[in-house]
Amino acid sequence: xxxxxxxxxxxxxxxxxxxxxxxxxxxxxxxxxxxxxxxxxxxxxxxxxxxxxxxxxxxxxxxxxxxxxxxxxxxxxxxxxxxxxxxxxxxxxxxxxxxxxxxxxxxxxxxxxxxxxxxxxxxxxxxxxxxxxxxxxxxxxxxxxxxxxxxxxxxxxxxxxxxxxxxxxxxxxxxxxxxxxxxxxxxxxxxxxxxxxxxxxxxxxxxxxxxxxxxxxxxxxxxxxxxxxxxxxxxxxxxxxxxx
DNA sequence: CTGGGGAGGGGGCCC
DNA sequence: CGGGCCCCCTCCCCA
Numbered sequence: 001x002x003x004x005x006x007x008x009x010x011x012x013x014x015x016x017x018x019x020x021x022x023x024x025x026x027x028x029x030x031x032x033x034x035x036x037x038x039x040x041x042x043x044x045x046x047x048x049x050x051x052x053x054x055x056x057x058x059x060x061x062x063x064x065x066x067x068x069x070x071x072x073x074x075x076x077x078x079x080x081x082x083x084x085x086x087x088x089x090x091x092x093x094x095x096x097x098x099x100x101x102x103x104x105x106x107x108x109x110x111x112x113x114x115x116x117x118x119x120x121x122x123x124x125x126x127x128x129x130x131x132x133x134x135x136x137x138x139x140x141x142x143x144x145x146x147x148x149x150x151x152x153x154x155x156x157x158x159x160x161x162x163x164x165x166x167x168x169x170x171x172x173x174x175x176x177x178x179x180x181x182x183x184x185x186x187x188x189x190x191x192x193x194x195x196x197x198x199x200x201x202x203x204x205x206x207x208x209x210x211x212x213x214x215x216x217x218x219x220x221x222x223x224x225x226x227x228x229x230x231x232x233x234x235x236x237x238x239x240x241x242x243x244x
Numbered sequence: 245c246t247g248g249g250g251a252g253g254g255g256g257c258c259c
Numbered sequence: 260c261g262g263g264c265c266c267c268c269t270c271c272c273c274a
Contacts (some may be wrong), residue, residue, distance in 0.1 A: 151260095151261090152254080153255090172253090172254090174264070174265095175253075179252080200250075201264095201266090202265095202268085203251080205266085206248080209248095210249095227247075228247085228268090228269095229267090229268075230268085230269070230270085234245090
């Protein structure tokens with residue numbers, strides 16, 4: 001399931017919410033180490049042009065055979081928080097069968113949830129909403145089935161979180177915090193295999209793939225594995241698959 | 245050209 | 260309902 005499944009396109013009867021209530025005031029994260037540093041002139045997020053928005057690209061690689069991570073990649077003691085149980089985390093995008101506690105099933109799409117609140121949220125966000133509501137973004141053509149999803153999306157246009165060092169703006173506070181690490185040099189995520197450290201958990205995860213002989217992304221023709229989907233895509237574009 | 249690191253984006257889940 | 264955190268993903272750059 002695509003990650004952007006909440007996005008509805010080509011729907012004409014879009015409901016326009018009150019945007020003045022949706023946009024958040026700017027957020028500044030100011031570590032104490034910034035005190036005394038000159039602050040750049042920060043453009044008001046509201047003047048950002050919608051043209052600056054880059055729409056998502058649709059990945060067309062189909063049927064990626066994702067093999068599970070080798071067991072030797074399991075984190076060791078001292079590893080950053082929940083990276084260890086990432087594979088077991090229940091994501092709505094996962095289609096893996098569940099063997100227990102799926103007592104609440106959506107009557108529209110048959111998706112099952114272990115809790116009633118989970119089912120309720122699913123119906124509010126997806127199934128029921130798809131038949132009733134559509135919230136469209138005033139900055140771009142995207143439409144969402146819930147107001148919350150639209151609010152989150154609008155932040156990608158208004159960029160209310162501004163770095164006080166360089167003035168760069170972000171849609172969410174944690175994105176700004178990750179950016180601030182590029183200024184401070186903080187790298188809280190360490191590789192248990194080579195002691196290399198990273199400022200971003202995702203980058204550590206990608207790095208962990210480099211320690212594995214059998215990597216996560218595999219070419220379905222030559223069985224060669226790659227640490228990243230982008231590398232697999234490059235490999236496929238280079239002609240491996242068309243040669244078969 | 246390939247592989248890997250850095251940086252960032254977006255949607256989902258949990259509390 | 261919103262914030263925080265999560266994961267997955269992409270793009271760019273460099274060795």
